[in-house]
Amino acid sequence: MNNFFHELRKYPSVIASLILISFLIGVSIYAITTIPYEEAKRLWRGGEEIWYTNPRQAAPEWINWFSKNKQAVSFSLRTTNPGVSRTILTEENGNSEIIFSIPFDYQYDSFPQELMIYFSSTFTAKQPYADVTLITPDGREIHLNNFALINRQTYRLSQDDRLTRWLRNDNVLQALFRDPQVETPTPLKGSYSVVISAYTFEANSTVDVELVMHGTLAGWAGTDHLRRDLSVALLWGTPIALAFGLLAALGTTFTTMVIAAIGAWYRGWLDELIQRVTEINLVLPFLPLLLMIGTFHSRSIWVILGATILLNIFGGAIKTNRAIFLQIKESPYIEAARVYNASDIRIILRYLTPRLIPTLIPQLVTLIPTYVFIEASLAVLGLGDPELPTWGKVINDAFVNSAPYQGLYYWMLEPAVMLIITSLAFAMLGFSLDRIFNPRLRQI
Amino acid sequence: METSNATPPTLSIRDLRVWFELRRWGFGHVGDVRAVDGISFEIRPGEAAAVVGESGCGKSSLMKTILGLYKPRTGSVYFSGEDIHAQGRKSIHAYRANVGYVQQDPFAALPAFMNVWQILEEPLIIAGGHNKANRQDRIRQVLEEVKIHPIEDFLPKYPHMLSGGQLQRIVIARAMILKPRVIIADEPVSMLDASVRVEILRLLRGLQQSHNLSFIYITHDLSTVKYFSEYIFVMYAGKLVEKAPIGRMLRNSSHPYTQALLSATSDPEAMNARVYKEVPSGEPPSLVNPPPGCRFHPRCSKCIHGLCDVQDPPEIHLTPQHQVACWLYSQR
Ligand SMILES: Nc1ncnc2c1ncn2[C@@H]1O[C@H](COP(=O)(O)OP(=O)(O)OP(=O)(O)O)[C@@H](O)[C@H]1O
Ligand SMILES: [Mg+2]
Numbered sequence: 166m167n168n169f170f171h172e173l174r175k176y177p178s179v180i181a182s183l184i185l186i187s188f189l190i191g192v193s194i195y196a197i198t199t200i201p202y203e204e205a206k207r208l209w210r211g212g213e214e215i216w217y218t219n220p221r222q223a224a225p226e227w228i229n230w231f232s233k234n235k236q237a238v239s240f241s242l243r244t245t246n247p248g249v250s251r252t253i254l255t256e257e258n259g260n261s262e263i264i265f266s267i268p269f270d271y272q273y274d275s276f277p278q279e280l281m282i283y284f285s286s287t288f289t290a291k292q293p294y295a296d297v298t299l300i301t302p303d304g305r306e307i308h309l310n311n312f313a314l315i316n317r318q319t320y321r322l323s324q325d326d327r328l329t330r331w332l333r334n335d336n337v338l339q340a341l342f343r344d345p346q347v348e349t350p351t352p353l354k355g356s357y358s359v360v361i362s363a364y365t366f367e368a369n370s371t372v373d374v375e376l377v378m379h380g381t382l383a384g385w386a387g388t389d390h391l392r393r394d395l396s397v398a399l400l401w402g403t404p405i406a407l408a409f410g411l412l413a414a415l416g417t418t419f420t421t422m423v424i425a426a427i428g429a430w431y432r433g434w435l436d437e438l439i440q441r442v443t444e445i446n447l448v449l450p451f452l453p454l455l456l457m458i459g460t461f462h463s464r465s466i467w468v469i470l471g472a473t474i475l476l477n478i479f480g481g482a483i484k485t486n487r488a489i490f491l492q493i494k495e496s497p498y499i500e501a502a503r504v505y506n507a508s509d510i511r512i513i514l515r516y517l518t519p520r521l522i523p524t525l526i527p528q529l530v531t532l533i534p535t536y537v538f539i540e541a542s543l544a545v546l547g548l549g550d551p552e553l554p555t556w557g558k559v560i561n562d563a564f565v566n567s568a569p570y571q572g573l574y575y576w577m578l579e580p581a582v583m584l585i586i587t588s589l590a591f592a593m594l595g596f597s598l599d600r601i602f603n604p605r606l607r608q609i
Numbered sequence: 610m611e612t613s614n615a616t617p618p619t620l621s622i623r624d625l626r627v628w629f630e631l632r633r634w635g636f637g638h639v640g641d642v643r644a645v646d647g648i649s650f651e652i653r654p655g656e657a658a659a660v661v662g663e664s665g666c667g668k669s670s671l672m673k674t675i676l677g678l679y680k681p682r683t684g685s686v687y688f689s690g691e692d693i694h695a696q697g698r699k700s701i702h703a704y705r706a707n708v709g710y711v712q713q714d715p716f717a718a719l720p721a722f723m724n725v726w727q728i729l730e731e732p733l734i735i736a737g738g739h740n741k742a743n744r745q746d747r748i749r750q751v752l753e754e755v756k757i758h759p760i761e762d763f764l765p766k767y768p769h770m771l772s773g774g775q776l777q778r779i780v781i782a783r784a785m786i787l788k789p790r791v792i793i794a795d796e797p798v799s800m801l802d803a804s805v806r807v808e809i810l811r812l813l814r815g816l817q818q819s820h821n822l823s824f825i826y827i828t829h830d831l832s833t834v835k836y837f838s839e840y841i842f843v844m845y846a847g848k849l850v851e852k853a854p855i856g857r858m859l860r861n862s863s864h865p866y867t868q869a870l871l872s873a874t875s876d877p878e879a880m881n882a883r884v885y886k887e888v889p890s891g892e893p894p895s896l897v898n899p900p901p902g903c904r905f906h907p908r909c910s911k912c913i914h915g916l917c918d919v920q921d922p923p924e925i926h927l928t929p930q931h932q933v934a935c936w937l938y939s940q941r
Binding site for chain 2: 496503506
């Protein structure tokens, strides 16, 4: 074993691939532990009330690292966030005044798309009342609006007609955030704050607020046409892709090996049958069959996994494995085992198949990305599992929403890069393992 | 031989024929390789017999048939008087529990992915009736018998960590582990260094004598025979041409092939003398189309034309224990 690791160090590609694989495994573990499965499904399939804090089709934040022109990054601030203050002033007759002060720093070269305030309030008969003011970095206090609150209410600045008229600008946010000293519209950088004074008229009446700004960037992964944060799909796509690839590779490789061993050991009609089934299976088009299953039967990832394994068991590997088994079947150590009465099953499982492990492990590792790609291809073609967030589905969404034509490259590239990392890592590892396990190939 | 000893034979082989079918395109009979073509002999407890013959004369085929790995075309193998094929699988399994097999190539005879402990435990597990402590005891015992020590160091080792001689000892230990009554050794030392050959042969002979085993030792190397064997069987092209006790064979060999073999080595005890240096000129015959009559006649200097090349020679008893298949002795 020690020797084995020593040997490994001679192959830089192994080190590189192991680093990439550790990264993928780390991402998987992170995804599974921080976003539990049900939560991931909720975040991905939820709906407008979960995604409202995100703008549509916003590029990831790190775009700003590569550009001098800093775009506005979306955020959402609640009263629980540090810096946000809530002061409650109570008067005798059960009336209160609650003052929310929500400061935020704005250092971007573009205007925000939208500023929203989400109110949630409780009351029995008398509606609370709110008054909203924006304080700009240069100290102007702009009174935005005031209104009586219902239980849940959203105030969108861009849709405030009164403001539009008063500011004499169709683009309210541009009017509010621009530097008044400069001729061309440029955002004024600095600390803004939104101050909300809410008045309640009952003892148990409460008011809470959340300030949401939609910039042109959001999160480290960006968002899609439904305001979904792509990070959910990128993170959760990793364990799903790895599990699919690994299960499919393990399932096919080992079943194929055992079937080939059975054929080679017993020969006769059983072997013939296995050979003919393999030949028929080899001419069946695999991907179209999967597409048919996906279209007419089920898109569940388990069904697709099962079909992938079944259709690949009787693959070309049966032939190559069989050829090797036929050769080692005649080995003296197998003859010896027959002389001490080892049963056929025992010989197949304990004596024949272990000899193939050295050739099989590299084969298995290189198969993993193949199956990851198959799953992704189905998703790209619109046959991904309807429940799960996967890389392929992100690519499909991007395609359907013509992301490349809109210049939304991040949308396609992020999942594509994950796929490339996966295939590169496993392919490199597989090839290197092959060279380590089967040293005769080294000279070539 | 049949009348010489009152004890019944452990193993008796009667008119054994092993033919391999030659096919064209996977079907369509073309002919047969007559690897073993009518061989009979018997071995009693405590006796060792050496089967000597050139490469390709069918020695391994004979042994594999005796082990029940090949099914004979005709004839059968009788163990303690019972046909080993009488009840199919069941009787073969019962018989094999009494047979140990020592192979030629110790590097290929052991599974590379098992360690010494696993290799020796397998036959015990398969035979059943042993618990873990029993198995451990038996493994230690047998390793001691083949003089592997320190035992503890060897148990976790894999075959590639051992030398040829050590490997062959493990192979012998595996053959001995079920306490067999018969050992079949197919050229057990031909792949080993000359330095360890004698040791291994002495070890085998010691085991044979201390356990009163019936022993079949196959070799193409006449010079190793003296470490063994009460009997020598000389094999030529699928047939036994001469059977005799060792002393008589060395002094009074009768078949022209045996004589040629022996005379070619001035010192039959020389360790490194090889049969291939000793055989008379000419090629061994094809086993697919063996020559008519005596198979040795094309190479025989004493060939009687019109007889040897027409009719199979009968088996002639020169003494009760010395038989030869040669026309030269039929008139006497
Ligand atoms: N399974 C088989 N199928 C067909 N022919 C075989 C088979 N096994 C052996 N033969 C043929 O039978 C003949 C005898 O082979 P065998 O291995 O018994 O010889 P041998 O005396 O053991 O030779 P060596 O000293 O080289 O081991 C050879 O011509 C060989 O080609
Ligand atoms: Mg042989």
